C-alpha cells in the first residue's frame with residue numbers, strides 16, 4: 001500500500017503498474033474532455049528548494065484538474081529558510097493540507113519529512129532520486145512500444161538522481177537497463193544492488209559499463225540527462241571534461257535499434273550531453289515525457305490523496 005512516494009525502489013512493482021494504468025486512463029479522460037473533481041477540498045503544499053518548470057507546473061495544473069488546490073512555497077517564503085526544521089514544517093503542514101511535495105537537495109530531507117508528516121509526502125526530486133519523472137518516462141515508453149517487459153533502455157551519462165530512479169523503475173517493470181557512466185560518476189552501489197534484486201523478480205537485466213556503445217547496443221530507448229545537476233554548478237568545467245565521450249549523438253544512436261526512441265527528462269544542454277539534431281529529431285519523445293508528468297502525477301495524487309487512501313500513520317486525517 002503506497003503511503004508516500006520517496007523513490008521507486010520503495011514502491012512495489014504492483015503499485016508502479018497501478019499508477020501507470022491509472023495515468024493512461026486519466027490521460028484518455030482529459031483528451032475526451034471528461035472531467036471530475038475527486039480531490040475537491042484537498043490541498044497539496046509544494047516546497048521547492050531548487051528551480052523547476054515541469055514539476056511545478058504539472059503538479060499545480062494536475063491538482064487544479066482534479067478539483068483541488070496546490071500551494072507553491074520556496075524556502076524564502078516560509079520559516080524553513082530561517083532554520084525551522086523540516087520535521088516541524090511537515091508536522092504543521094499535516095494539520096492544514098492533504099499532501100506535501102518536496103524538491104530538495106539531500107534525500108534525507110524528503111525521508112525526514114515523510115517520517116514526521118501524517119500526510120503523504122511526494123519526492124519532486126532530491127539529489128538521489130526523481131521518481132515522478134521516471135513514472136512519466138515509463139508511461140511514455142509503454143505508449144511508444146506497447147509494452148514494458150522485455151524492452152532495453154540505455155542510460156548514458158552521470159550516475160545521478162535520474163540514473164538511480166531509472167534503475168529502480170526499469171527493474172520494477174521488467175525493462176532491462178544498461179548504464180554507461182565514466183569512472184568516478186557511476187550510480188550508487190546500493191541503488192544498483194537494490195535494482196538487481198528487484199530485477200530478479202521481473203526478469204529485467206541490469207548492466208553497468210563505462211562504454212556508451214556497449215550500453216546502447218540493441219536498445220529500444222536511449223536516455224540521457226545533464227552532466228551538471230542542480231547544486232553542482234561549481235563542478236561544471238571538470239564534468240564537461242569527464243563526460244566528453246558520453247554524448248548522445250547520431251553516431252552513438254547507430255548502435256541502438258533502428259526504431260529506438262531518444263529520451264531526456266529536460267532541461268537539456270544541446271551540444272553537451274545530447275546534440276541538437278538528436279534532441280529535436282524524429283526519434284525524440286522528450287515532449288511526450290514532459291506531458292506525461294501531468295498524467296502520471298495525477299495518478300499518484302489520486303492514489304495518495306483520493307477517497308481510497310487509507311491514511312498514513314498516527315492521526316486519522
Ligand code: CP
Nearest residue numbers: 052053054055265266
Ligand atoms: N524534468 C524535470 O523535473 O523538470 P523541472 O526541473 O523543470 O521540474
Ligand code: NVA
Nearest residue numbers: 160225229230265266
Ligand atoms: N539531474 C538533474 C535532473 C533535472 C530534472 C538535476 O538534478 O538537476
